[in-house]
Amino acid sequence: MPVQRKVLTLLVLLSSFGITKALAGDDGDPRDPWEGFNRGVFAFNDTADEYLVQPVARGYRKITPAIVDQGIANFFNNIGEIKNMGNDLLQGKGGDVLVDGGRFLINTTVGVVGFFDVASYIGLKRESEDFGQTLAVWGVGSGPYLVLPFLGPSSVRDGFGAGVDSYASVTGSIDPERARYAMSGLDLLQTRASLLGSEGLMSGDKYTFLKDAYLQRREYLINDGQLKDDFGDEDFESFDF
Template sequence: MSKLFLLLITLLFNPFLIAENDPFEEINRVTLKVNKTLDKAVATPVASFYKKITPDIVELGIYNSISNIDDISVSLNNILQGKFKEGFSDIARFTINSTLGLAGIIDIATKMGFDKHDEDFGQTLAVWGVPHGPYIMLPGLGPSSLRDTVAMIPDAFLSPSILIEHEPTIYSLKFLDLIDTRARYLGLESITIGDEYLFIKDAYYQNREYESSDGEVEDDFDNFDDF
């Protein structure tokens, strides 16, 4: 059954595997411009204000809490990828930080040897052999691929926040997560080289390849070993 599922998923993505994997480039470029406008008008000012008024220790506590919630999804994806040691380590990490770490505000688990991992269902699909499909620039969210966009659905159901029935709390957590993430990337816009659209796309694919292979990415420099 699992092999049939993987076959169907692969067949779904394969028609889009053209040379540059970007059949939606025209609309993607328009979406990028819209995202930049929204970022300049809303996200950057709010993130800058958040960064200015929030003490570093409070900002770290907020980041730790959000990261702690994420560990449940990370653990399940590690297990789905067959990395059981990492998966059970993530569960232990979540348990320790949720209790001794005061709901994850303090990261005690790392000091105890339970390192933070970064996994999502998009990476799980990659490990299962599902190709990334075409590049997609999501409105308000940024770069993605067809595979990673579809993977957002199970990731949402794997998050403990789905158990929260109070909608204002859910939206507040998501908003805080977005602002905290944007605040940590303030100033990175200046590193863009050449065509911004192509730069972002290449950076996205390279980063996802790095994450999916747990940092074990083959480079082209091996071809020069004999010279």
């Protein structure tokens, strides 16, 4: 069974059986009613990362020249423009569809199949859109915070959205299946390698720190960088991060 179908199945099971009270007490974080379950998955992911993923990522970083590493990141970002365009269209962002389409065309041609991010140099800024954000724009609530095996922080809405994005992605249609998994693995490996050393930025309870960071980041993306001013009623455009 493909990974995205497994994710969707897990989300359906969690939602259908109404296990909220069985997994956490009533006095916990209201955003995280499944904290007991989530912490268990988090501990599993953290152990797998420490003993398996991190060593591989360090090896990748050690043998991969910086220009090649950046080129791989650019290549996968360029493929992601197709997802961005689709979700921009579903959200009614016509201008962003044109920008993302222009980025894809320029980087695929002049940027040598996306290896070089030429579009950014000429002022076409990359924005990341996904189906979780689209659902939020359509008014769908995030649902409980959810930590997925191997995939990490998410929510019921965003996990479902990630499954849809994965199912509809360009890499998801690569044949044979072995090549598809190799592409996905390289993408995840490059992403993890880029985060090496970030652990030192965390403070306090690691689980809570990552949960808060994830939820704040998702809110930022859903609102296109527009954050609410706590001292008034006006929105303001925050710094990109």
